Amino acid sequence: MEVHVQPRTRSKMFCGCAIGELGDAPNTHVCEVCLGLPGVLPVPNKAAVEACLKTALALACEIPRHTKFDRKNYMYPDLPKGYQISQYDLPMSVNGRLDVSGRTVRIRRVHLEEDTGKLIHAGDRLHKAWESYVDLNRAGVPLMEIVSEPDLRSADEARDYAVELRTLLRTIGASEAEMEKGQMRAEPNISIRREGSTELGVKTELKNINSFRALHRAIIFEVERQKQMLESGGTIVQETRGWSEAEQRTFSQRSKELAEDYRYFPEPDIPPLELDRTWIEDLRRALPELPGPRRGRLVAEHGLPPSDMAVIGADRELADLFEGAVAAGAPAKQVANWIVGEVAPTGKLPSAQNLAELVKLVGDRSITRDQAREVLAESVESGRTPAEIVAEHGHRQVSDEGELRIVAAAVIDANPKAVADYRSGKKQVINVLIRDMTNRMPQANRQVAGEVLTELLD
Numbered sequence: 289m290e291v292h293v294q295p296r297t298r299s300k301m302f303c304g305c306a307i308g309e310l311g312d313a314p315n316t317h318v319c320e321v322c323l324g325l326p327g328v329l330p331v332p333n334k335a336a337v338e339a340c341l342k343t344a345l346a347l348a349c350e351i352p353r354h355t356k357f358d359r360k361n362y363m364y365p366d367l368p369k370g371y372q373i374s375q376y377d378l379p380m381s382v383n384g385r386l387d388v389s390g391r392t393v394r395i396r397r398v399h400l401e402e403d404t405g406k407l408i409h410a411g412d413r414l415h416k417a418w419e420s421y422v423d424l425n426r427a428g429v430p431l432m433e434i435v436s437e438p439d440l441r442s443a444d445e446a447r448d449y450a451v452e453l454r455t456l457l458r459t460i461g462a463s464e465a466e467m468e469k470g471q472m473r474a475e476p477n478i479s480i481r482r483e484g485s486t487e488l489g490v491k492t493e494l495k496n497i498n499s500f501r502a503l504h505r506a507i508i509f510e511v512e513r514q515k516q517m518l519e520s521g522g523t524i525v526q527e528t529r530g531w532s533e534a535e536q537r538t539f540s541q542r543s544k545e546l547a548e549d550y551r552y553f554p555e556p557d558i559p560p561l562e563l564d565r566t567w568i569e570d571l572r573r574a575l576p577e578l579p580g581p582r583r584g585r586l587v588a589e590h591g592l593p594p595s596d597m598a599v600i601g602a603d604r605e606l607a608d609l610f611e612g613a614v615a616a617g618a619p620a621k622q623v624a625n626w627i628v629g630e631v632a633p634t635g636k637l638p639s640a641q642n643l644a645e646l647v648k649l650v651g652d653r654s655i656t657r658d659q660a661r662e663v664l665a666e667s668v669e670s671g672r673t674p675a676e677i678v679a680e681h682g683h684r685q686v687s688d689e690g691e692l693r694i695v696a697a698a699v700i701d702a703n704p705k706a707v708a709d710y711r712s713g714k715k716q717v718i719n720v721l722i723r724d725m726t727n728r729m730p731q732a733n734r735q736v737a738g739e740v741l742t743e744l745l746d
């Protein structure tokens with residue numbers, strides 16, 4: 289699996305152009321360097337090198353003393369220079385690993401390169417009149433390429449690997465890794481083989497997959513296509529294939545180039561980098577707790593089930609929120625329920641202190657779950673504490689049994705028919721009585737009201 293990730297930087301890989309946003313006007317973030325005009329000098333972006341080194345360290349890679357950039361030569365309209373600056377035989381790092389759902393995936397290398405521009409095709413299908421435009425805003429945007437060894441065995445594992453990688457990148461702050469913004473793209477290489485065979489079959493490479501769902505589906509499709517091809521006596525051609533989201537199938541793009549075809553040679557305008565050991569050790573020490581070990585610790589400390597862990601352990605901010613709220617005194621299981629059920633789906637995070645307070649208000653029955661949902665939304669919006677919001681709205685629940693018993697007695701007096709029905713066995717009539725109670729006292733806790741009524745009626 290090859291994964292391209294855009295490291296978090298303000299400027300491009302070899303010039304001072306801003307990264308810009310998706311949807312910016314075309315060719316507004318360009319200069320002589322990223323346009324590839326003659327006579328300019330590229331200068332490596334330190335922040336990109338640092339993000340790449342952090343990623344390599346988090347993936348337990350070896351970092352050599354020297355690394356260099358190389359030119360990968362090919363001609364394409366989105367690459368006016370006629371070459372891409374990448375890394376060939378001395379990458380930034382090699383020989384790492386990432387543990388994913390019980391399997392160790394070996395990482396072959398993590399290196400740094402630059403993105404190309406983008407072609408926009410427009411035209412009139414009816415008259416077969418086509419026009420293509422070039423937008424070079426992305427040309428020269430830094431990319432890390434993370435290449436694994438062939439250790440993934442299924443579409444599920446490939447998706448889990450990509451998800452885990454995204455969690456890791458976000459945790460260490462190396463990238464936002466937003467697939468929908470093109471900050472992370474997966475290129476699975478897929479081959480099949482007979483059961484028991486140790487030799488990998490001929491592979492095809494799927495280009496530029498930009499969602500986890502597409503990654504999963506494309507691999508399932510491609511495995512099935514290769515299987516049918518071999519079973520019908522055909523052969524697999526080594527090639528690059530695309531994924532059509534509309535048709536949900538892969539299609540041939542071009543026969544695979546070999547490394548020789550690119551005529552790699554050292555980039556003459558950038559001297560090899562000597563990677564300072566002190567810098568690397570500083571980066572290693574500054575890494576936060578990584579997602580895998582953190583999940584293990586959270587399970588051990590709080591006994592959370594795997595379903596909760598799958599959500600909370602996949603996002604550093606959610607894990608921080610969980611630990612913060614528990615540290616503020618709220619029970620772990622309830623905090624996990626609120627994060628998994630209410631916070632994660634909205635993506636809007638309260639402070640740990642406020643979440644803890646909310647969980648406690650529900651726990652001691654001061655407010656109902658429904659009220660708590662509203663309070664949570666309001667607290668996230670305004671930043672005010674749940675206690676303040678509850679006090680202002682006056683929807684603190686009445687859970688005091690003495691107070692509720694007085695109302696319950698009045699309700700029983702006022703509803704002789706319902707009471708008779710209840711006593712003759714129609715237990716569901718209790719809901720009519722509870723409704724009358726909440727009409728008389730809107731802030732009554734429904735559960736306690738039910739308990740008090742039952743107690744009086746039985």
Ligand SMILES: [Zn+2]
Binds near residue numbers: 300303317319
């Ligand atoms: Zn530029």
